[in-house]
Amino acid sequence: xxxxxxxxxxxxxxxxxxxxxxxxxxxxxxxxxxxxxxxxxxxxxxxxxxxxxxxxxxxxxxxxxxxxxxxxxxxxxxxxxxxxxxxxxxxxxxxxxxxxxxxxxxxxxxxxxxxxxxxxxxxxxxxxxxxxxxxxxxxxxxxxxxxxxxxxxxxxxxxxxxxxxxxxxxxxx
Numbered sequence: 785x786x787x788x789x790x791x792x793x794x795x796x797x798x799x800x801x802x803x804x805x806x807x808x809x810x811x812x813x814x815x816x817x818x819x820x821x822x823x824x825x826x827x828x829x830x831x832x833x834x835x836x837x838x839x840x841x842x843x844x845x846x847x848x849x850x851x852x853x854x855x856x857x858x859x860x861x862x863x864x865x866x867x868x869x870x871x872x873x874x875x876x877x878x879x880x881x882x883x884x885x886x887x888x889x890x891x892x893x894x895x896x897x898x899x900x901x902x903x904x905x906x907x908x909x910x911x912x913x914x915x916x917x918x919x920x921x922x923x924x925x926x927x928x929x930x931x932x933x934x935x936x937x938x939x940x941x942x943x944x945x946x947x948x949x950x951x952x953x954x955x956x957x
Contacts, residue, residue, distance in 0.1 A: 790852060793852060794849060797848060797849055798849050800841070800845040801842045801844075801848075802842075804838050804841040804845060805842035805846075807838050808835055808838045808842065811834060811838070812831055812835060815827070815831065815902050815906070818902065819895070819896075819899060819902055820898070823895055823898075823902060824887075824894050826883050826884060826894040826899055826900060826903045827884075827887075827895075827899050827900075827903040827906060829879050829882075829884075830877075830880030830883060830906035830907035830909075830910050831880075831902070831903075832876060833873065833880040833906070834906045834909045834910045834913065836869070836872075836873050836876060837877070837910055837913035837914055838913065840869055840917060841913065841917055843862060843866065844866055844917065844944075847859050847862040848944065848948075863949060867952065867953075870918055873914060873918075874914060876910075877914050880903075880906060880910050881910075881911065883903060884900070884903035884904045884906070884907040887899065887900040887903050887904075888900055917943055917946075918943065918945060918946055918949075919942070919946055920942060920946070921942070921944070
């Protein structure tokens, strides 16, 4: 039973890192296409936060899958690196939110409506990714048990990364 559970878990988790890694390239490419290449710092800052968090997610999920497969040699080192990037990711996310907001408050600072919309979308995505990785699991659509837990009003559980970082910090203190 445990082997089947582990195999099922690996089957569900293995695509995550590939999807996050692909989105590192696809999200900015799509947004540049959507804006016809007309973006300003208003959109670049929250887009950078989103990309950083997608990179962190791709690295984490790849490491987690390797750990579950029994090849977790560098997992602790990976977690330490991801822990170091938590604060810069938060700061970049907050800066991205501020630049997105500034685009609406002072429209002349932006390259147009598409730029402001992209900035806003990326700022929201960066906040959601930050919370989803470092605090609470927001994604519930891919796992029946998680979705049922959410519908039952039991709230959002700690994210996998949050649990792993908590264990790392307890182990090193």
